[in-house]
Amino acid sequence: MNHKPIRKTSGNRLTAMLQVRNEANRYLESVLHDLSEFVDEIVIIDDASTDGTFELCQSFAKVTRLIKLEKSEFNHEWQLRQRLWDLAISTDPDWLLAVDADEFYEDLAKLHMRDLINQDQYDWVGFRIYDFWGGLTHYREDELWVIHQRHTRLLVRYLPDFYYFYPRMDHHVPRLPLSYAVLPGFQAELRVKHYGWAVSKEERYEKYLRYMSSDPNGEWGSLEQYQSILDEYPTVIEWKEDPL
Amino acid sequence: MKYMIFCHNGWGDFSYKRMLKLLPDRDEVLVVGEVMEKDEQDYDVCSISLTNMLSLDLTEYTTIVCSPYWLKSVNSLHPRYMIALLERCPDDEDAEMWNKYSELLAAQADIVGTASERIYLEQCLRREGIFLLSGESPLTYGMVNHRHDTLFLNDYEMIWFEALSSMNKGERFEQWTSVQWEIRCKYYVDLVATYPFHATISYLAATYLYLLGRSSDAGMYLVNSFEQMVLHDYLDCLESHYRFLSSMAAQVGDLEKAIRIYAVSVYSEADQMKVIEMRDWLEHGKDDLVKAEIFRLNEDYASAIRTLKPLNTSESKSLLRDNYVQTYRYEDVLRLTEEGSLSHEKDSEISLVDSLLIRGTIHMLHNRPYEAVTAILTATTVELSALRWLSEMSSYEESAERMLRSIAYES
Numbered sequence: 001m002n003h004k005p006i007r008k009t010s011g012n013r014l015t016a017m018l019q020v021r022n023e024a025n026r027y028l029e030s031v032l033h034d035l036s037e038f039v040d041e042i043v044i045i046d047d048a049s050t051d052g053t054f055e056l057c058q059s060f061a062k063v064t065r066l067i068k069l070e071k072s073e074f075n076h077e078w079q080l081r082q083r084l085w086d087l088a089i090s091t092d093p094d095w096l097l098a099v100d101a102d103e104f105y106e107d108l109a110k111l112h113m114r115d116l117i118n119q120d121q122y123d124w125v126g127f128r129i130y131d132f133w134g135g136l137t138h139y140r141e142d143e144l145w146v147i148h149q150r151h152t153r154l155l156v157r158y159l160p161d162f163y164y165f166y167p168r169m170d171h172h173v174p175r176l177p178l179s180y181a182v183l184p185g186f187q188a189e190l191r192v193k194h195y196g197w198a199v200s201k202e203e204r205y206e207k208y209l210r211y212m213s214s215d216p217n218g219e220w221g222s223l224e225q226y227q228s229i230l231d232e233y234p235t236v237i238e239w240k241e242d243p244l
Numbered sequence: 245m246k247y248m249i250f251c252h253n254g255w256g257d258f259s260y261k262r263m264l265k266l267l268p269d270r271d272e273v274l275v276v277g278e279v280m281e282k283d284e285q286d287y288d289v290c291s292i293s294l295t296n297m298l299s300l301d302l303t304e305y306t307t308i309v310c311s312p313y314w315l316k317s318v319n320s321l322h323p324r325y326m327i328a329l330l331e332r333c334p335d336d337e338d339a340e341m342w343n344k345y346s347e348l349l350a351a352q353a354d355i356v357g358t359a360s361e362r363i364y365l366e367q368c369l370r371r372e373g374i375f376l377l378s379g380e381s382p383l384t385y386g387m388v389n390h391r392h393d394t395l396f397l398n399d400y401e402m403i404w405f406e407a408l409s410s411m412n413k414g415e416r417f418e419q420w421t422s423v424q425w426e427i428r429c430k431y432y433v434d435l436v437a438t439y440p441f442h443a444t445i446s447y448l449a450a451t452y453l454y455l456l457g458r459s460s461d462a463g464m465y466l467v468n469s470f471e472q473m474v475l476h477d478y479l480d481c482l483e484s485h486y487r488f489l490s491s492m493a494a495q496v497g498d499l500e501k502a503i504r505i506y507a508v509s510v511y512s513e514a515d516q517m518k519v520i521e522m523r524d525w526l527e528h529g530k531d532d533l534v535k536a537e538i539f540r541l542n543e544d545y546a547s548a549i550r551t552l553k554p555l556n557t558s559e560s561k562s563l564l565r566d567n568y569v570q571t572y573r574y575e576d577v578l579r580l581t582e583e584g585s586l587s588h589e590k591d592s593e594i595s596l597v598d599s600l601l602i603r604g605t606i607h608m609l610h611n612r613p614y615e616a617v618t619a620i621l622t623a624t625t626v627e628l629s630a631l632r633w634l635s636e637m638s639s640y641e642e643s644a645e646r647m648l649r650s651i652a653y654e655s
Contacts, residue, residue, distance in 0.1 A: 006504070006507045006508060006519075120511075121511065159508050160504070161501065161504040161505050161507075161508055162486070162508050163467055163470060163486060163489070165471050165474075167475060178474050178475065179470070179471075179474055181474055181477075181479050182473075182474060182479050182480075182481055182482045182486065183482065184511065
């Protein structure tokens, strides 16, 4: 019989999981460099990229599982999430970190990452995600852009016999199985920098068009928020690093 | 067959009047307390005062007891059979005491009925001989002639009638429990097809399938219920829903999986020690102990007791006694304790106080106040907190007397 404790207080292995698509010329390389510093393995699903994303991922030693889809599943997001989850748990991880190709953990978070996972009292950790806007110095904060005011579950313990499921939605599916919500978690005052909006005005406009095209009736998200992507003068606040 | 009804707050409060016409082998039906003349005729019952009731030889009667506060009086009359009809706690009663003594009533009764499906399911997981006295089926399942009336029975009435008939003949009636589970199961499984996203309906379908021993089918419904709970933000379902899967794994004999599933839901040191203990049992081939303990941890005491009863080790008897304590089968607790074959010194130390308190409760419920108080006071010499049992007993007595006074005043 397997006597491995279900929750370990030391020696936990951490696997990062990402789904990526055409990220070769954005932040992916930096993200993978960054992750390679503090995770044990990286698992990636390339959602039918047409640039050099797949090759870029291949070049990182810690990327131990990498699958490229022939056809994009972007419009069936829950299936994509499920596929990534199945691939990630095939590494027999103790903990999983769900990362986007344009997200960076602040230094303090990286410093505490092992403390967060080497314990047996909670099974997930929430972080505060900050949407950087128009550059890498400021994040956006107004009534529609407040994701940093709550915690987002990004780090979870993998419990092999737990029941995992994703809501069967085409868009805006949470990155990690919803069933974690019933397990005890820890809301860490640690921050994640999201650079997805730290792009030029033109690129933001392209993203706006993409959202409107995939969800024209605001079925999966808020039309008001989609519209606010085009705001000329959003409220932004300067980012300050926390001292280590 | 002679029947005597003990209502909680008199005849007006009795919600099973139609059922009285369906009593099998019906001869005389007496109701303790006042009954309106019209009702006496309509339901073919006779009212009897408390004083007159006490002069009867109740060993000839089957008592129908609707309140835990009657337990002490009825016990001392030694009826032929005791039927308990369990009710939710009335608004003006102390819920903790009502529920505890309702459990004691159910434990002592020969057969138990209730119109509440919640109470019914809780009791099905605690003991045998439980019947639901409500249902939705519009179909007729049989008929009974009573005087000039022909009564068409629905499913639960037919089942109740058959179970009581078997009891009166001294025969087993458990088969009717399964018949009722089958009917309830089909009802909820059909309902899931109509309302696939309803957490409670799926949960109930899973529960009845589990009771029927069909865990391999039940899991799917339970998982669906769990998903719906989470999707609707009812997140307090780790123990109620997810852990139930460990009982299902135990039922199909996959004990390793059962332990692993259970382990996911535990965080405290004591619960983690329990996981280690179960793993150790499994490693030493004590599969039945693991199975019973998983059942108990999921509050399925009935399955735990069924699993442990045939075993004859000190460990199994110790677990069996714990299950008897949980289900208020106090006479069985004392019997096992007196057999003196229980393990663990520490356990025995605790059980000395427990045994005395249990003994005191039994004495009280059999109207032996001196012996009851002596047992409790002896318990306080080991553990002072046992004193609170005296106040609990006194509260029970007060509630019982209040009810008796109201019945006496009526009649």
